[in-house]
Amino acid sequence: HSALTQPRSVSGSPGQSVTISCTVTSSEVESRNSVSWYQHHPGKAPKLLIFDINKRPSGVSDRFSGSMSGNTASLTISGLQADDEAEYYCCSYGGRYTWVFGGGAMLTVL
């Protein structure tokens, strides 16, 4: 049972937008404001896309955006490209120097 619940898969066509949700379901998460998002292509290092719910590191495309409503954080990818096909994970700080990841959502670009 993960403290962060994501859909197992999402899909969209090139040029479309998709949104991946991450629902905080446990008190193990100390701060919902600490939600971050990572993109992971198989065999490569994960990449930070969003931190603190909606902040984007320099160098990350503005096609990636984050938001939060209630207990659900969301990652939206606009203008889908073939290279966006990857696994996407939300993550949150759990307190006492611990973190928890969501189960991951596989994005398929049709």
Next chain:
Amino acid sequence: EVQLVESGGSVVRPGGSLRLSCTASGFTFDDYGLTWVRQPPGGGLEWISGTNWDGRRTGYADSVRGRFTVYRDSARNALFLQMNSLRAEDTAVYYCARVYQRFFNYWGQGTLVTVSS
């Protein structure tokens, strides 16, 4: 350029031990916390352990607490993960990552640990 390079992964028998290393470069090592995240075959990312900038604060996931120990050596700019009493379910690619505030802004390429008889 920030670089994190993991090493030490190998095949080990159940009940055995292994030590992973993560060598850091391109930043002031003592300014940042570091963490270990793993991905089992066919599975998702799992945070397992981390240490703050001076090594005085450490955290562990329930799945590894009591078996794994994280520590750092500033003289060698390195993070370590001592893994004891290894189980088949510890089979995974192990990544180290740099902690900034409450997120991980740089990651290594990972090292594979296989626990099998």
